[in-house]
Amino acid sequence: MNTLARAVVVVGAGAWLAASPARAQDPLPSWNPGAARDAILKFVADTTQSGAPGFVPPAERIAVFDNDGCLWSEQPMYFQLAFALDRVKALAPSRPEWKDQEPFKSLLAGDLKGVLAQGEKGLAPILMAAHSGVTTDEFEATVTQWITTAKHPKTGRLYTEMIYQPMLEVLAHLRANGFKTFIVSGGGVEFMRPWAEKAYGIPPEQVVGSSGVVTFEMRPSGPVLIKEPKVEFVDDGPGKPVGINRFIGRRPVLAFGNSDGDHQMLQWTAAGAGRRFMGLVHHTDADREWAYDRQSHIGKLDKALDEATAKGWTVVDMKKDWKRIHPFDK
């Protein structure tokens, strides 16, 4: 082929791809046909067709996703808690006093049930110990080390393998149509950022989460940021619209969650003017993942499910709507 012909082919292909990215291939191959899949595709079509009543200018195409239970699994415990437990065990040799202090004593004796039975009082010191007393650079290195080696107790997989293939496809389809995708999670922002780009294609500056107080310190070796043992912001429940306002500064047009912790984020998204999409991942698949909702201690989905039903928000039935759950599933 000569240069001229090649140029024509390139231009032709480019124009065709630009005009119909969705038609080139199914953007949601892991979704079964049904109302949820239809609603996602229709929302993207309605908001991106210039001149259509639902059109949203590219700058306003903000899409937010919860993480735990929405982009990756959250059973039998939040994965960040698994990180914290491992971290405390790793730190224990340098903290001999923990042998006699609860909740560390129970944890180090292998009595996880004893820790969990202490509730918030048991978990808070463990989370604090695991997430403070280091620089932000040191913490990032610790998370990266853990996330690339630690295995899930049930599946034996890396935690970042336990992400939802259908949701990856939603993220990619949105981005291919000019949406900016954000995580808005109750999880720690510095826990998620080191791996979210590789796992989800979401860069650090588009991750919103809970955070601890961080302070600047000039050391002889240079400036560092120290993670202090103090909660700064809890990005959960009513904190989610607050976090969206603080970090993003624009109301999303699409929000996806899976629990009552996402309820206010969905309400905040729904209350904006124009075309909106509110979605919930409903965990209904005890065989391939987990099944839980109104009675669950983790990812409780009750009030948000009622409002979703009443308002016609999209509820994804994991068992019916998803052909595969994780990328490693056949």
Place this chain on the structure above:
Amino acid sequence: MNTLARAVVVVGAGAWLAASPARAQDPLPSWNPGAARDAILKFVADTTQSGAPGFVPPAERIAVFDNDGCLWSEQPMYFQLAFALDRVKALAPSRPEWKDQEPFKSLLAGDLKGVLAQGEKGLAPILMAAHSGVTTDEFEATVTQWITTAKHPKTGRLYTEMIYQPMLEVLAHLRANGFKTFIVSGGGVEFMRPWAEKAYGIPPEQVVGSSGVVTFEMRPSGPVLIKEPKVEFVDDGPGKPVGINRFIGRRPVLAFGNSDGDHQMLQWTAAGAGRRFMGLVHHTDADREWAYDRQSHIGKLDKALDEATAKGWTVVDMKKDWKRIHPFDK
């Protein structure tokens, strides 16, 4: 011209533009030849040429800019303070008790000097009154109304006209080369977001600033976010690297400031590995703008200037380096 020939021309022009965006035209036409202009151009060239020792992958091309005195003027007072004073005057009829309360009493009597003489004690209640007690949507509307009508006392221009043309060119040149540009300012994040995109091409989600506490409330009419009269975060001095860590989650490779309030942000940027750019705008032009540095109460530049000189950071001499200051200058 037939379609085939047109396609070839388009492809040809596209390839040429893509290969040499900087050569197509001078990206910094408002800069005089000199060390500052050279340093900016060289930094962008060094960091974007694939395979070069200073190459920075596109995802890591984070550039941060202070706002007051770096992207727009800040004399004779921070423009946000002018907003707050106007706002308190506008609210006064509904707050009759202010007639007898300082600092409102002095302000409403036209005694601005009396207000300023009270220092922090005088300004804090005014800033608080101007920035709280409303929803975030109401506040945005108020800022938008003010910024599109209020005039600067010296120039008679809209405040958003008093932005620096040379810095707009730096922002555009960086973005044309794959950098993501952020504001990192001591100013209020919700004060800047409504107009930063139009003025600088920087979207709300790339504006980092100081903030007040905001709370979620479900009203009969729907959910709102209320701005509370309580400071949450001061994004100034050591707060700037903290704000960068919190909002962006990546260390910048370029930072531009103009005062000691930007010192730690510059230090934090400088301490990263690889090619870096640290810049200061030095206000040296009493005729076309203002001249101030070590002794100024606004935008004091002292310690950061010493470190810039010692370390070879780029110091922009506004009088010598800038052909024009504001877009409206001939």
